[in-house]
Amino acid sequence: MRKKAVFIAFGVLVLVLPFLVRDDYYMHLIILSGIYSILCMGWVLILRAGQFSLGQAAFLAIGAYTSAILALKFALSPWLGLLAGGISAAIVALLLGWIVLRIRGLYFAVITLAFNGAVQLIPANVDYLGGWIGLAPIPSFTLGGIEFIDKTSWYYLILALVVLSGLVTWRIERSRLGRYFKATANESLAQSIGIDTVGYRMLAFVIACLFAGLAGGILAPYLNYVAPGDFAVWKSIQVQIQSTIGGTGSLVAGPVTGATMLIILGEVLRAYAKGLEPLLYGLLLLVVIFLLPDGLISLPGIIRKRMRIQNKGEPQNCS
Amino acid sequence: MIFQTLVNGVVTGLMYVLMASGLTLVFGILRIVNFAHGQFYMLGAFVFYVILDVAGLGFPVAFIVSTIAIGLLGLVTEKGLFRPLEGKSLIGVIGTALGLMMFLEGAAELIFGPIDRNVSTVFPGVLRLGGIILPVERLIMIGMSAAVMFALYWWIQRTKSGTATRAVSQDEYAASLMGIKKARCSLLVMGIGSALAGAAGAILGPLFFINPYMGGVPLIKALIVITLGGMGSILGATLGGLILGIVEAFAYTYLGGIAEIIGFLIIIVLLIVRPQGLFGEPFELAE
Numbered sequence: 001m002r003k004k005a006v007f008i009a010f011g012v013l014v015l016v017l018p019f020l021v022r023d024d025y026y027m028h029l030i031i032l033s034g035i036y037s038i039l040c041m042g043w044v045l046i047l048r049a050g051q052f053s054l055g056q057a058a059f060l061a062i063g064a065y066t067s068a069i070l071a072l073k074f075a076l077s078p079w080l081g082l083l084a085g086g087i088s089a090a091i092v093a094l095l096l097g098w099i100v101l102r103i104r105g106l107y108f109a110v111i112t113l114a115f116n117g118a119v120q121l122i123p124a125n126v127d128y129l130g131g132w133i134g135l136a137p138i139p140s141f142t143l144g145g146i147e148f149i150d151k152t153s154w155y156y157l158i159l160a161l162v163v164l165s166g167l168v169t170w171r172i173e174r175s176r177l178g179r180y181f182k183a184t185a186n187e188s189l190a191q192s193i194g195i196d197t198v199g200y201r202m203l204a205f206v207i208a209c210l211f212a213g214l215a216g217g218i219l220a221p222y223l224n225y226v227a228p229g230d231f232a233v234w235k236s237i238q239v240q241i242q243s244t245i246g247g248t249g250s251l252v253a254g255p256v257t258g259a260t261m262l263i264i265l266g267e268v269l270r271a272y273a274k275g276l277e278p279l280l281y282g283l284l285l286l287v288v289i290f291l292l293p294d295g296l297i298s299l300p301g302i303i304r305k306r307m308r309i310q311n312k313g314e315p316q317n318c319s
Numbered sequence: 320m321i322f323q324t325l326v327n328g329v330v331t332g333l334m335y336v337l338m339a340s341g342l343t344l345v346f347g348i349l350r351i352v353n354f355a356h357g358q359f360y361m362l363g364a365f366v367f368y369v370i371l372d373v374a375g376l377g378f379p380v381a382f383i384v385s386t387i388a389i390g391l392l393g394l395v396t397e398k399g400l401f402r403p404l405e406g407k408s409l410i411g412v413i414g415t416a417l418g419l420m421m422f423l424e425g426a427a428e429l430i431f432g433p434i435d436r437n438v439s440t441v442f443p444g445v446l447r448l449g450g451i452i453l454p455v456e457r458l459i460m461i462g463m464s465a466a467v468m469f470a471l472y473w474w475i476q477r478t479k480s481g482t483a484t485r486a487v488s489q490d491e492y493a494a495s496l497m498g499i500k501k502a503r504c505s506l507l508v509m510g511i512g513s514a515l516a517g518a519a520g521a522i523l524g525p526l527f528f529i530n531p532y533m534g535g536v537p538l539i540k541a542l543i544v545i546t547l548g549g550m551g552s553i554l555g556a557t558l559g560g561l562i563l564g565i566v567e568a569f570a571y572t573y574l575g576g577i578a579e580i581i582g583f584l585i586i587i588v589l590l591i592v593r594p595q596g597l598f599g600e601p602f603e604l605a606e
Contacts, residue, residue, distance in 0.1 A: 052409055099591060105409055106352060107590050110542065114586035117539065125577040234535070237417055244414050275428025275531065282422025289414050290403070 014159065018152040027151035029267050031222065033260040034158035035060075038165045038215040040243040040255030042208030045169050047248055049204035052105065054236045055112030058119040059089040059209040061231035063216025065123055068135045068226040078141045082217035089213020090206050097205045102198055116233045124228040134227025138220050154222050161218060165211045166252040172207070173251045238262070241281050245288050247295020254297040261296070323451050324572045325565065330457050332564020333464040334523050338537045339544035339556040340471060341515030347488040347551030348501075348508045351401055354416035357538030358423035359513050363389045363520025364529045365431055368438045371525075378441045382463075385521040386514045393513020397506050420534075427531035435528035456526060463522050468557065471515065475553065484508055488551055543582040546589050549599025558597060 013020075021027055039056045046053045066088045067081030076084075100111050123129035141148040141157065148154055220226050239259075246258020262281065269276035288295060292302075342356045353359075363385045370381035400415050444455040475481035486494040487504045495501065519537070527533070544563055548555025563582060570578030589596060 047410070052413065100587075103590060103594075106413065107594060109409075109413060110352075110546065111587055111590050113542075114583040118580050118583035118587070121577065121580045121583070125575070125580075233539075237421075240414070241417065241421070244410060248410065273429055274433050275425040277425065278421040279425025279429065282418045282420065282425060285414055285418035286400070286422065289411050289418065293411070 018155050024151055029264050031154050031158050033263040034162050035215045035219055036259035036263055037162050037256040038211050039239045040259045041165050041169050042211050043239050043243045044248050044251055044255050045204050045208045049201045052109045053112045054109045055116035056212050056239045057231045057235035058116040059212035060216040061119055062089045062092055063213030064220040064226045067217040067220045068138050071138050072135055078221045085217030086210050086214035090210040093206045093209030097202045101201050113233055116236050120228050120231050134225050136225035138224050140221050169251045241285050245284050247297035249294045250297055254295050257297055324568045326451055328565035328568030332561035335540050335544050335564050336557050336560030337464050337519040338541040339560050340553055341512035342541045343545040343556045344508055345512040349505050351412055355419040356516050357534030358420050359389050359516035360520040360537050361534035363517030364524025367521035372439055382521045386518040389517025390510045390514030393509040397509035435530045438525035460522050467518050543586055546586045547596050549596035552598040555596055555598035
């Protein structure tokens with residue numbers, strides 16, 4: 001009963017957030033958190049299927065650049081660009097995955113890292129794609145005659161994508177597919193009962209990258225520009241760190257929490273001193289790995305357990 | 320033109336060799352890619368800078384102190400971070416290395432500030448040999464890198480601890496039957512590997528500007544080289560580094576900026592086609 005109430009309260013809060021937070025700067029951070037939440041949810045989905053990706057930023061880039069090119073060079077609507085961004089990212093993920101998904105562990109991580117590095121360099125060295133300076137200005141979305149300029153409209157757009165992504169991943173987790181994904185983590189066992197582990201790993205990978213591409217399709221018009229610097233390997237590492245700190249046991253709450261917390265905290269600290277951001281990431285990650293392996297999201301549960309132990313003897317209601 | 324490019328390639332290549340040897344040594348024993356290796360290199364450069372320019376203690380002292388300091392840092396890292404993680408999940412292992420990397424970069428930025436610094440030139444002057452231009456500093460760097468690599472080879476081939484290390488990297492169980500303790504080996508190897516990174520920072524740092532972010536690119540290059548040469552193989556790192564340096568030098572001269580992508584393509588293609596690189600132990604990547 002209580003859980004439902006918390007859930008509803010949280011939902012209401014999320015819906016009215018732009019009217020509570022009137023500051024453009026913080027709304028910007030929240031929107032960025034939304035983008036990274038999507039990347040993190042995808043990362044955890046891939047992790048559940050047994051793979052460790054250090055290249056999600058590459059798919060964000062593919063989505064963003066596709067949208068940018070279609071808008072600037074072909075004068076297409078950013079909505080089309082959004083869709084195309086997602087589709088191109090999914091196609092690239094399909095091709096890449098087809099080749100490398102059979103590789104496991106550390107080596108897969110290294111390949112995705114290299115892929116990210118390579119993808120970042122392509123627009124950087126091609127003048128048509130803007131070089132290191134990038135492409136601008138990218139037209140904004142319009143819906144029903146209203147152009148998306150105010151942060152509020154962007155917030156609802158990214159919220160919609162976050163919710164969609166969350167729903168999809170949650171449904172997958174709940175469904176047979178989700179059980180298959182978990183099974184692929186133990187490769188030989190799964191295969192011995194006839195589960196096409198590579199196929200399911202591919203599905204997880206493509207879905208995660210599809211959403212990353214869609215996020216990119218929103219990012220480009222939002223920022224009004226695309227530049228290679230936004231898609232460096234460090235961004236993929238950030239995604240991994242955010243997800244791990246948030247908690248990889250959960251498919252939605254953990255990644256979203258991790259992304260939001262770290263983006264906001266990171267920016268706030270960066271305003272004081274640039275070095276505080278990587279310091280925060282590194283320190284928190286180490287603390288989580290050694291002391292709180294299930295991530296920050298597990299903290300309330302642990303505290304509740306501790307308190308229950310302290311209140312021993314009192315009858316407990318199962319809620 | 321060709322000779323100049325070749326010389327540049329060898330100089331760059333030796334840089335890569337120095338960086339990669341430490342990384343591959345650590346991987347060979349601990350099976351961990353120390354993502355913080357680049358930060359060790361950066362800290363080596365900063366310690367060198369502090370001893371040389373701030374304390375004014377001269378080149379040899381600066382070099383020795385930086386090498387030893389980072390070696391000690393490696394020992395602490397092994398004992399405190401990597402040892403407790405032995406055998407644990409991949410996410411913990413990779414995460415820890417990445418966490419350390421971020422932490423050190425942030426800490427360095429807070430301590431030293433984000434600006435570029437110029438380490439004073441200890442060996443000024445330029446050599447001109449028949450059309451090839453080689454700053455004396457680079458020549459010294461070549462000499463020192465070669466000396467460090469010789470020391471490394473001598474250690475691993477001719478000393479008891481080096482041979483023990485080779486044994487552990489080949490077959491941990493058999494080595495333990497011979498009385499070789501992996502734990503001591505891990506500690507020693509982290510110390511030496513990290514010291515190599517520190518030495519690289521001391522040798523190479525003065526050639527460019529130093530700043531807290533300078534560790535990122537050398538780490539990537541080292542990663543490329545150890546993939547090319549075979550993770551765990553020092554010979555592979557040596558050859559791989561030189562090959563990468565020379566190939567990149569020619570690619571830059573004739574292709575321009577896009578040459579940067581070659582290293583990444585090398586990793587991707589190699590891990591798909593021949594994951595053990597040039598000299599690594601053949602193994603199956605796909606299950």
